[in-house]
Structures are given as structure tokens and as C-alpha cells.
Amino acid sequence: MSTPLVSIVVPSYNHAQFLRAGLAAARAQSMPDWEMILIDDGSSDDSVEIARDVASEDDRIQVFVNERNLGTYGTQERARSIARGRYIAVLNSDDLWEPTKLQAQVELLEEHDEACFAYTLGWKIDENGVVDRSDDVHFDWPTTPIQELLPYLLYENRVLASSVLFRADDLRFEPSMRYSGDWVALLGSARRGPAACVPERLTYWRIHSSNTFVRSPNQVHEEIRVRRAIHEDWSTWFVGRIPKEKILRGLGMNVLNLAALEILRGERTAAVGAAISAARILPDKRMAVRRLGACLLPKARERLWPRDETKFEGRTPSLLPLRIP
Template sequence: MVDSSMKKDLVSVVMSAYNSEKFISDSISSILNQTYDDWELVIINDASSDNTLEIINQFSEKDLRIKVIDNEKNIGLTISLNVGIKNSNGEFVARLDSDDLAEPSRLEKQINYLHNHPDVGLVGSGAYLINSFGNKIGFMNVMSQPDFVNKFMNNLNPFIHSSIMVRRKALDDVGSYREKFRYSQDYDLILRLSDKYKLSNIAQPLIRWRVSDNSLTMQHHTLQRIYADIAREFAIERRNYSHDSYESIEFNNLIDEMKIKNQGRYLCDRGVYDLLFNRKYKDGCAELLKGISKGGFPYNSYYRGITQIISKISVTTQRRKKQHQ
């Protein structure tokens, strides 16, 4: 049930889609089925070559809350998201990828949380992991305690991009996504938001996050790690000098430097990712051993494992407290 005492505000759900015909119907339907109904769904079709646009239009013709933006050419996720944000009207902006699903109470619980915590600029959530067939294959726990979130912020992204809801004012304050970040654009945004706002997670899984060989995370794993490292270095610059070198630095040169500097670490993390998610055991072991031989260590996987353990302990502790109340 929606909390009737809560002020009703428009939530803009922003979704970018490229050749998403296989999953986008389910993603859109998951928004249509929300318990909180004061929303608009802004979908940016990024010049898909399949039937994605036709599917989107079928939904938008039946529900006027769905707004469609059709890019003339493919401009990528980051720029498309900014286009969607500029063409949205909500006081709150939520993300959902075109192959993920929102649990029915997702918008309700997140907007209630932000109303109850006016000092929080962004809230994410945990997630069920699903495969290409939509079957649950696991959980992704997230840190919900602000102290832990802030402590680990510079080691890894403690938020699932597809789960976040952010205040419009906070987005305006930091300037939305920075378009040089082709990948890990969410981590750069989150680090900049953390300079000015408290950030938090709801431990409960409020989305279903699809994990498959075709997902962006799988296809561009190393590039995501590189861009995440760049976002991290910019955050350190801002702490030390009150600004970063985003505007002046040449990204292509910086990416090449990162590839050489951290080659062993990227190989290790890719190996662990193949082992855990792609189930490519031979390739994963080979990448992991090759990375270790180059002096690498899977730092991202290491910190991700620590956060999963801490989050699981926290959830278990909270459940036990409720049982004894």
C-alpha cells in the first residue's frame, strides 16, 4: 500500500534502449505495474536497428505517461540519459535499464525513503540477479548503512545503476552525467553527488538485474574498470583541490595510460568476473593467472566481496532484531 501521508510527486523513470527488443516489453511492464502511479517513463531509443522502437510505440499509444524520444543516430548511453533527463519533468529521477525489471513496490519505497530522509540526495537498492530467461539466479546485496557506503565509496561503486532514484535538485547541482564517461558514468555521477549529499541504499532487492553475456557490463568489463578508475582519481582531485581536471584532460590518452599501468589488475578482475558470472572457468582461470603473473590483484572483486559479506551480515542482524521485538 502507498503511504497516503506521503506527498505525491512525479517520478521520471529514464530508460535508454538500443536493440532491446528481447527484453524491453518486460521492463516497461514492470513500470506499468508499480504501486506508485504518479510517474512518467521517458524512453530514449538510441537508433535501434531491430523492433525496439515499434515495441515502445505500442506501449506509448496505450499509456500517455510513456514519452518516447527517437535518436536519429546512435549517441551512446551517457548522452542519451542526459537527453532523457532534460526531457523529463519529475522532481525525482529514477533509472532502469531496458533489460532489467523493477519490483512492483520499487518507486513507492524509494520515494517514501527520500521523503523521510530529506538530507539524502540519492537512494539505490539491492537486486535479484536474473538470467536471459528471467529466472532468479542469485542476489546482489548492497550496503545500506551510510557510514559503510561512504567508507567504501572510493574503492568501488556501492550502487546498482539501474536501481537509483535521485532528487532533481541534486542532479541540477552537479550537472547530471558527464558525457566523456562512455562507461562508469554512474560512478562518476555518484562520486560527485557524494561531495554535496548523503547517499544511501535500501537493502531490499527492488529490481531484477539481468546478467548475461550480452549485457553491457560483460561486453566492456575492462573499459568499465578503466573509466571507474578515472572517476576515482577525479574524486581525489576534488578533495585535494576543490576541482578536477575533467575539462582539460585528454580522455583517450588517459585510457591508454590506465591500460598499461593497471594491466595485471584488469586481467585479474576480468578473470574473476568470467569465473563467477560467465561460468567460463578455463578462460577465467587463464586471465586470473596471467594477471597475477603481471603483478595484478583483483581489487574490485576483493572489495565487492567484502561489501557483500558486510551487507549480508547487516541484513541478517536486522532480521534477528525484528524477530525479537
């Protein structure tokens, strides 16, 4: 069996109504040299049956079922360990691709050996596939073909998970993550080298009632865990190819956001500490001073999160240390 150029990793979980369309989008790729590792994580709907039905028509597709629920990134890590391709693409089981997506990324990475991964732009779509052009998830991020994305990724992630094509070497997904594993993988890759960007809307991120993007206490706690890891790994982010000032701004904005999340979950002392750290790091102190003031004033949550209704009840979970690879 010949080695495929690209391994498409599909973590599948209870997305039966969207899965067939996603697999069709993968099979419609103009670059045919791929294998697909689809792993179902214990779906209670018809996802496994649909996957096996599609696989019976295309011998490039392998279907596996986890013996126990591993979560999105535990499942992706298992698929990564099986994958044989030089490149690894993630396709979430409710998302879609344009037909030229993989070909455009492979050509860019083949041209630029220094790039550790490639991503595309994209749009949000709803349950019916209607595109939402009112919200540009990429905001003002760079769209140049080769770019240093690390300073941006240090404080947030605007790269769509299903838009990324990684080089297989050194890639690892953190199995303990349930929501932020794509961000952690991107951070590790962006620390090692530049990113490549295909500035076309070739990926569609589906937003619906049952996907894991919806904010929840567990999602907030996991984001805090990642932000703490970024802050605690302070010295590892200063790579010689990126100006120190850009890294400092990314690190400062990270703890600024951490302060707001600590307020959201009712941890004022931790929030104040994070805001003070931001004031020490950011070259321009004004944002940090404003955030510190908001954390200290009464009704801090209402000031920082006026429309957020996330309820934090019971005991706060222990946030285990995280090492970003």
C-alpha cells in the same frame, strides 16, 4: 499537464527481447504518479516499435529516438533535460523492478530531506529472468535507512544503476561516459549529502551477452579515468559530516585498485606510482606494500589478474581529464 512526482528515464539500445518486460515492471508500480522518458539510442532491432506500441497504451510514456548514437549516459542526460519530475529514476532497458520499488523510495526521501538519493538492494538475473542468489552484489555495504555512502563509493560502486532514485536538483549524467556514468553521478550526489537505502531486493540487474558490463579495454580505460579523477580531486572529498579517516581509506583503496588496473593494461610505471600513493594515504600500509610488491615482481598481470583475458592491442587511448560534478 500536471507535473509528475517521478520521471523514469529509460535509455534503450538493442534490448528488444527484454524491453517489454521492463516497461511492464514500470507500469506495474504501486506508485502511479510518474512519467517515462524513453530514448532509443539507434537500435537495430525492434526496440523502437515495442516502445511505441507500449506507449500507445499509456500516455505517461514518451518515446524519443536519438539522431545519432550518444551512448548510455549521453542518452540519460538528454532524458534528464526533458524530465519534469521532482525525482528521477533510471531503468535500464534490460532490467526489472518489483512493484513497490518507487513507492518505497519516494516515501523514504520524503521523510528524509537530507538524503540526496535512495537506492534498493537487488539480485542479478540471467537472460531468462532466473535469479542468481549465489552472488550478493552489495557484499558487506551498509543497509541502514540513512547512510554515508561516499567512503565506499570512492573505491568501488556496488549500487545497481536501475535501483537509484535521485533528487532531480543538481543531478547530471556525464555524457562522455559509456560504462561508469552511474558511478560518477552517485559520487557527486554522495559528496553533497547522505544516501537513503531501502534494504529490500526490489531491483533485478540482468546479465547477458550483449550488455555493457562485460569487461573490455574501453571499460578498463574508462574506469581508470574515473579513478584518476577521484585521486586528482583529492581535497574535494573531505566533507565535514564524514570522519577524515573513512575518506582516507576510500581514497587509498581507490588508488590501490587503480594500480591493479594499470597492470592489467600493461602500464607498470603508472601502477607503481598508484601503489606508492596508496601507501602514503592508507592508515594501514600493509595492503599497499603488498600491491607495490606485486606490481614490481615479474608476471605482475598473472599475479593480480590470474583469470582475466582482456586483450589490449594497438595504441593506448588518451584518457581525457574528468571533472566529477
